[in-house]
Amino acid sequence: MSAQARPVFDEIVHAPNRLQVCAMLAAVEALDFATVREALAISDSVLSKHVKVLADAGYVHTAKTPHGSRTRTWLSLTDAGRTALDGHLAELRRIAALATTP
């Protein structure tokens, strides 16, 4: 799966919080907004803005589903998002490899 993606440094994915969001989402089908927000310990507004950045980039898909009486927003990584994350992680590995004396 994330075997050999083309190493591409992706600024959108690199931001600390977004990197974590992407990594969390990559492991599962979907996660709801509140779960991610609590995992990262950031405010609603901040997560909302990061999700918007990822969604605008086409990396994350959001879906609102009725949950009990309320609505719940589910976040999931799109194919493009997975490709971007894999590529970015590959680039990080490449850079990390520089840190190892030949």
Next chain:
Amino acid sequence: MSAQARPVFDEIVHAPNRLQVCAMLAAVEALDFATVREALAISDSVLSKHVKVLADAGYVHTAKTPHGSRTRTWLSLTDAGRTALDGHLAELRRIAALATTP
């Protein structure tokens, strides 16, 4: 050697250009200013500022040596720098591991 450093996310190391500088320096004894600047394809001022940030954090040591008639500035990772880099890479690996479905 960078086997199991304590995973600590380091903002100073995380910035793209600085991450590369640290990774490059980790692999060798030292590199000179111009070599690093060309490798990253950034301006003098930008590299100088990043080096200053790393030096202020105690992560990089700079030394000027006479080279021919001119002076050359050598950059090298300090022990603290290596520890920070190793810890940061460990944290990135930890995050990356989240991206792998259990």
Next chain:
DNA sequence: TAGCTAGCTTTCCAGTATGGAAAGCGATCC
């Protein structure tokens, strides 16, 4: 129907980071 609430969104408002260009500076070289 008029509130009230949960669950995001958007706006507002700093504070910080980044980058290039240009000006500086000390040490040669001519």
Next chain:
DNA sequence: GGATCGCTTTCCATACTGGAAAGCTAGCTA
């Protein structure tokens, strides 16, 4: 005394972050 090299620092403009607060919508509740 210039001109250069090799960084440093300053200047300036843009972009990113984050929290607080105001907004919005849908579904209760009285």
